[in-house]
Amino acid sequence: MSLLVLSNISKSFGPVNVLHHANMSVDAGEVVGLVGDNGAGKSTLMKIITGIYKADAGDITLDGQSILHLDPGERRAMGIEMIYQDLALAKQQDVASNIFLGREPVKSFLGIIPGMVDKRTMDRKAQEMIDRLGANLPAINRPVGTFSGGQQQTIAIARALTFDPRVVIMDEPTAALAVREVQSVLDLIRQLKKQGIAVILISHRLNDVLSVTDRIVVLRHGRTEANLTTSQTTMTKVVSAIVGGDDMEAAAAHESAG
Amino acid sequence: MSPQPNAVTKPGLWRRAQIKSEERLHVRLESLLVLIGLGVIMSFLSPYFLSVSNFLNILLATSTIGVLAIAATFVLGSGGLDLSLGSVMGLSGVAGAFVAVNLGLPSALGVAAGIGAGAAAGYINGKLVTRAFVPAFIVTLGMMGLARGLALVISDGRVIYGLPSALLYLGQGRPFGIPMPVIIFFTVVLITHYILAFTRFGRYTLAIGDNENAARTAGIDVATHRVILYTLSGGLAGLAGMLFMARINSGDPTAGISYELTAITAAIIGGTNLFGGRGSILGAVIGALIMGVLQNGLNLLAVQSYYQIMAIGAVLIFAVFIDQYQIRKAADT
Amino acid sequence: MLRIAKKINRFTATAAVAVALTLGGGSAAFAQDGEYAILMKTLANPFWGAMGLGVEEGAAEAGVAYFIQAVESDQAAESQLNVCNTMLERKPVAMITAAINSTNLLPCLKAAQESGIKVVDLDGNLDPDILAAEGIEITFRIGSDNVAAGAQGADYMVSQLGADAVGAILVIEGLSGNITGQKRASGFADRLAELAPGLEIVASLPGDWDRGKAATITNDIMIRNPNLLGIFAANDGMALGAVESVFAAGKGGDVVIIGVDGNSDAVKSIKSGRLSASVAQLPYLVGKQAVENVQRALAGEDVPSNVDVPTMVLTQEILAAGTEPMLEFVK
Numbered sequence: 001m002s003l004l005v006l007s008n009i010s011k012s013f014g015p016v017n018v019l020h021h022a023n024m025s026v027d028a029g030e031v032v033g034l035v036g037d038n039g040a041g042k043s044t045l046m047k048i049i050t051g052i053y054k055a056d057a058g059d060i061t062l063d064g065q066s067i068l069h070l071d072p073g074e075r076r077a078m079g080i081e082m083i084y085q086d087l088a089l090a091k092q093q094d095v096a097s098n099i100f101l102g103r104e105p106v107k108s109f110l111g112i113i114p115g116m117v118d119k120r121t122m123d124r125k126a127q128e129m130i131d132r133l134g135a136n137l138p139a140i141n142r143p144v145g146t147f148s149g150g151q152q153q154t155i156a157i158a159r160a161l162t163f164d165p166r167v168v169i170m171d172e173p174t175a176a177l178a179v180r181e182v183q184s185v186l187d188l189i190r191q192l193k194k195q196g197i198a199v200i201l202i203s204h205r206l207n208d209v210l211s212v213t214d215r216i217v218v219l220r221h222g223r224t225e226a227n228l229t230t231s232q233t234t235m236t237k238v239v240s241a242i243v244g245g246d247d248m249e250a251a252a253a254h255e256s257a258g
Numbered sequence: 259m260s261p262q263p264n265a266v267t268k269p270g271l272w273r274r275a276q277i278k279s280e281e282r283l284h285v286r287l288e289s290l291l292v293l294i295g296l297g298v299i300m301s302f303l304s305p306y307f308l309s310v311s312n313f314l315n316i317l318l319a320t321s322t323i324g325v326l327a328i329a330a331t332f333v334l335g336s337g338g339l340d341l342s343l344g345s346v347m348g349l350s351g352v353a354g355a356f357v358a359v360n361l362g363l364p365s366a367l368g369v370a371a372g373i374g375a376g377a378a379a380g381y382i383n384g385k386l387v388t389r390a391f392v393p394a395f396i397v398t399l400g401m402m403g404l405a406r407g408l409a410l411v412i413s414d415g416r417v418i419y420g421l422p423s424a425l426l427y428l429g430q431g432r433p434f435g436i437p438m439p440v441i442i443f444f445t446v447v448l449i450t451h452y453i454l455a456f457t458r459f460g461r462y463t464l465a466i467g468d469n470e471n472a473a474r475t476a477g478i479d480v481a482t483h484r485v486i487l488y489t490l491s492g493g494l495a496g497l498a499g500m501l502f503m504a505r506i507n508s509g510d511p512t513a514g515i516s517y518e519l520t521a522i523t524a525a526i527i528g529g530t531n532l533f534g535g536r537g538s539i540l541g542a543v544i545g546a547l548i549m550g551v552l553q554n555g556l557n558l559l560a561v562q563s564y565y566q567i568m569a570i571g572a573v574l575i576f577a578v579f580i581d582q583y584q585i586r587k588a589a590d591t
Numbered sequence: 592m593l594r595i596a597k598k599i600n601r602f603t604a605t606a607a608v609a610v611a612l613t614l615g616g617g618s619a620a621f622a623q624d625g626e627y628a629i630l631m632k633t634l635a636n637p638f639w640g641a642m643g644l645g646v647e648e649g650a651a652e653a654g655v656a657y658f659i660q661a662v663e664s665d666q667a668a669e670s671q672l673n674v675c676n677t678m679l680e681r682k683p684v685a686m687i688t689a690a691i692n693s694t695n696l697l698p699c700l701k702a703a704q705e706s707g708i709k710v711v712d713l714d715g716n717l718d719p720d721i722l723a724a725e726g727i728e729i730t731f732r733i734g735s736d737n738v739a740a741g742a743q744g745a746d747y748m749v750s751q752l753g754a755d756a757v758g759a760i761l762v763i764e765g766l767s768g769n770i771t772g773q774k775r776a777s778g779f780a781d782r783l784a785e786l787a788p789g790l791e792i793v794a795s796l797p798g799d800w801d802r803g804k805a806a807t808i809t810n811d812i813m814i815r816n817p818n819l820l821g822i823f824a825a826n827d828g829m830a831l832g833a834v835e836s837v838f839a840a841g842k843g844g845d846v847v848i849i850g851v852d853g854n855s856d857a858v859k860s861i862k863s864g865r866l867s868a869s870v871a872q873l874p875y876l877v878g879k880q881a882v883e884n885v886q887r888a889l890a891g892e893d894v895p896s897n898v899d900v901p902t903m904v905l906t907q908e909i910l911a912a913g914t915e916p917m918l919e920f921v922k
Binding site (some may be wrong): 052066071073074076082084086088089090091092093097098101102103104106115116119141163169175243249 | 277281316392417452456457458459460462464465468471472473474475476479535536575
């Protein structure tokens with residue numbers, strides 16, 4: 001049985017149908033690529049997993065249990081983490097505040113007054129996680145908005161990994177990065193796989209997807225168009241599924257070149 | 259991801275003092291220095307400035323605006339705006355006086371009515387902003403008119419005079435020689451500073467103001483949080499109304515006209531970001547005190563009120579300029 | 592180290608410049624013994640400005656030290672209270688106050704009384720009943736007699752229309768609930784009924800001291816009563832609003848319009864034959880006499896608890912002749 005299963009998910013925004021009976025699943029220690037053209041419904045599907053959107057129909061199970069009724073915070077507590085393309089960082093807050101946002105450890109002040117956030121523990125754990133990722137930040141107590149794009153990405157990843165996730169969804173994690181930084185993101189994905197974490201990778205960079213995933217799910221017009229095993233497929237087949245066969249040759253050539 | 263070729267230099271004494279001040283007190287060192295500097299200058303300029311009775315006088319004069327500045331800090335910090343603070347303060351004073359004087363009910367009910375009226379106005383603000391998606395500027399501008407009008411209707415445009423002695427004590431009592439409004443103000447500062455700086459509620463407030471989407475993806479119920487913030491803001495405005503009402507022994511329907519702007523100014527001088535994400539209660543209190551000390555000193559020197567308005571405008575621009583200057587410098591390093 | 596010093600220097604330098612700038616407009620920075628503290632509403636109004644001038648010149652003539660403060664608007668009630676408290680820190684011998692409303696200065700006046708400072712009500716803004724309830728005994732109240740001012744307006748109206756005239760009169764009151772406006776309006780109405788029973792007040796409406804509002808009221812009433820004979824407004828600003836409506840309706844000269852205050856705009860309008868008359872208060876004289884009476888009270892002499900400063904009717908003839916001795920106090 002797969003760890004996370006999406007079955008027959010439908011979603012529309014007013015008159016616009018974004019998803020029709022979309023299906024996908026991911027196993028522990030498996031990396032699944034989710035690809036599709038712009039507007040194919042990838043981000044919507046992911047936001048339905050994290051609970052930001054509610055599905056109109058269909059079911060989502062984690063370990064066979066439906067999680068449809070849970071809110072975003074509860075789903076995160078069950079181990080579903082997402083790294084957003086815009087990173088979803090609060091730029092004026094420091095590193096630890098971002099990593100622990102919504103999950104701050106609490107102690108009592110002077111042993112009487114409850115509800116004091118334990119900032120010292122947060123800072124310590126945040127530093128540990130940053131070190132574990134092999135990243136170098138000039139200072140942990142600075143607003144994250146003062147860091148570079150790559151450093152901010154590190155913080156977003158650190159946030160996803162701090163609470164022992166079971167499923168990590170990455171939305172275009174390499175889109176804005178330099179070549180060297182792309183490699184370290186791909187290495188990180190392989191590491192997560194080794195630790196038995198399920199990874200869903202959304203990316204337009206098909207070369208990255210082919211090099212790091214076990215399976216590739218293709219969305220087209222809100223439907224699951226294909227479910228390919230990476231080792232048995234080619235760039236051409238993936239592109240063909242994305243664009244639906246038309247102009248396949250040209251599109252494939254373009255992708256290989258780019 | 260990868261190590262940046264960033265030369266980590268040991269920060270200078272000034273920078274370390276800045277960081278200490280921000281981390282420990284949640285106060286920008288600059289605003290603290292401006293306050294101290296002003297105090298020093300005023301002590302030289304006026305022989306009357308440096309006395310216990312004058313300091314208590316400054317604190318008493320700052321207590322209403324200070325409470326409103328705290329309310330403004332919560333709302334601004336969350337990326338919201340409450341323009342109804344001054345009017346709600348006026349409404350609360352009239353509501354409290356009406357219950358305690360015209361209806362002759364116990365003083366405690368008067369206070370409850372005053373703070374309750376403020377909180378109710380804030381709750382309506384919050385609901386309209388989050389559920390009806392009307393911009394905060396419009397909602398609270400409308401509430402500004404509604405609350406002021408209601409205050410005039412309830413009081414028939416006249417001050418409601420003659421509070422029972424228990425209520426008077428709130429404004430005019432002096433336990434240990436310290437005016438009651440100052441004691442209440444300090445208590446509110448301690449509680450709200452703890453909430454904003456050290457609790458999850460406070461962190462979520464600033465996170466929402468910083469990046470609402472990030473807060474939502476972190477599982478924070480943004481809409482409910484905002485409703486609570488506006489209700490808190492209204493409740494604090496109600497408390498400010500009670501303090502002023504008790505001080506002058508009457509509910510004045512014109513109390514607090516344009517106070518929202520003074521309160522917002524104090525919050526911003528204290529380092530709150532006008533567009534959310536950053537805010538400090540102690541900072542707002544320092545901002546209010548900077549204005550209070552300036553006003554007090556200029557009054558002692560018998561400087562005309564026109565020049566005082568100019569001086570406060572100049573201090574606002576100066577304080578925000580320093581803030582932006584520091585932020586840009588931090589971004590450069 | 593040097594960097595910090597430089598930064599701190601910059602803060603203090605800027606602050607010092609700000610203070611120095613503001614000092615340019617201030618009066619004596621250091622207090623002397625026996626100062627009079629004068630607290631006005633706001634100086635951004637010719638009436639209060641003239642009264643302030645009277646205080647200053649009266650103090651200069653009497654050779655007493657004084658300092659004068661005002662707030663940013665005539666609605667800044669709490670501001671005025673805070674300024675009042677601060678003024679007490681300079682330990683003046685007398686506190687001459689024009690309170691914004693009947694209660695906002697109470698705690699300060701009480702504190703002043705407890706420190707033996709003489710309290711004076713400038714222009715009658717305080718309510719005797721409330722003062723009694725608070726246990727505050729003011730030294731005296733000084734100001735114009737507003738009832739008498741209204742009556743003087745009625746006298747002039749009747750002198751123009753004749754005691755046998757029959758027709759409609761409009762009264763524009765001040766801010767609803769404001770005691771000054773009420774006194775002027777009732778003083779006018781009572782005297783009018785006495786002198787010319789044929790003149791009927793067809794409407795008495797609050798113009799809220801607002802020129803535009805007064806103009807609107809005048810328009811509305813002229814539609815209902817096209818043969819309106821006279822208008823009495825509780826201040827000049829509203830009277831001038833009424834003038835605009837009357838002239839715009841092509842009835843200029845047919846309606847007797849009377850205001851109260853005698854401010855400079857009104858004087859101009861009277862000279863050009865638009866406004867018929869204004870019952871001039873003499874704020875300059877009020878200010879001057881306030882200081883003189885405080886001096887007397889401090890010297891232990893008897894001062895009446897209620898000092899009425901006379902008012903006078905300004906008309907085109909009086910202004911043109913310029914012989915009336917009290918005209919020198921119209922500022």
